[in-house]
Amino acid sequence: MVKDFLARIGDNYYIYAVIICGVLAIVFYGFLNPEKKRSPYFLLPFLIVFLVLFYEVLATLMLTYKSINQKIHYLLTDDTFQGWNIWVFNIFNYQVSKLLLLGLIGINLRKGLSQKIIVSLGVIFLAYCIYTYFSEATPIYDFQPVLYFFGNTILIVASGLFFVDLVSEDYYININPLRYWPFWYITLILFQSVTLFLADVAFEYLVFENENVYFLFNYVSMILYIILLVVFNVLLYTGSNTISKLAKA
Numbered sequence: 001m002v003k004d005f006l007a008r009i010g011d012n013y014y015i016y017a018v019i020i021c022g023v024l025a026i027v028f029y030g031f032l033n034p035e036k037k038r039s040p041y042f043l044l045p046f047l048i049v050f051l052v053l054f055y056e057v058l059a060t061l062m063l064t065y066k067s068i069n070q071k072i073h074y075l076l077t078d079d080t081f082q083g084w085n086i087w088v089f090n091i092f093n094y095q096v097s098k099l100l101l102l103g104l105i106g107i108n109l110r111k112g113l114s115q116k117i118i119v120s121l122g123v124i125f126l127a128y129c130i131y132t133y134f135s136e137a138t139p140i141y142d143f144q145p146v147l148y149f150f151g152n153t154i155l156i157v158a159s160g161l162f163f164v165d166l167v168s169e170d171y172y173i174n175i176n177p178l179r180y181w182p183f184w185y186i187t188l189i190l191f192q193s194v195t196l197f198l199a200d201v202a203f204e205y206l207v208f209e210n211e212n213v214y215f216l217f218n219y220v221s222m223i224l225y226i227i228l229l230v231v232f233n234v235l236l237y238t239g240s241n242t243i244s245k246l247a248k249a
Helices: 002-009 013-031 033-036 038-065 065-074 086-106 112-132 147-168 181-201 203-209 212-237
Strands: none
Touching: 002 038, 013 038, 013 212, 033 038, 038 065, 038 086, 038 212, 065 086, 086 112, 086 147, 086 181, 112 147, 147 181, 181 203, 181 212, 203 212
16 A cells, blocks of 8 residues: 555655655644644644645545545546546645635734634635535536635735734734744745636636646745745744744744
8 A cells, every 4th residue: 555655656756745744743743732732823834734744645545546536536426437636635725724724824913804804705715615515517526716716815815914914013013024933924825825826817828828837836836835834844843933942922
């Protein structure tokens, strides 16, 4: 089983990086004190890293053991099984992880209005996610451009609200953004979401006219996501929201 799994991964360094980040996150989170384990500032980053590890491994397993993938496919639909594992990413990457990232940005907001906007975006997005499970027009086992567009858009808007808070709220006056981990991981979330947003908007043109640029967008997105996972790991390792050995948050 392990041999088949490793053979399927091949030289996919992105998967190896995800696995390393996921294992380290489990270790670092395990060493946090109970109070910090319950804190959303550490719990959410850990859940995000663990979720990425989970769905990347699951997606690879679904391609390796297609008989299992086929059984799950027919639990979702009666349509002919074509060997795809898109449902894994649709559920865990484009739905669950987007909600976790939205929540992580939300807990770093200080304006009451901004927090209400985040909650509203989360509820609307969750409602659309639930709709995809019952709509024949948006099957969960197939490509869902609207879902991808929607998920990236809410993260871009949420990130923008954070930066508005950063320059307008008294809470951030005495905080150096360059030494504040939320500034870095929300910046990475923003850049990664914008990259995917641009790739999705120009999907048809890039795929048919300039495929290399489309792949470049995806490579940049993967690199940004790995850096994001690394930042989460450092956050869990230090047990602090600030880049300082003395400051604890």
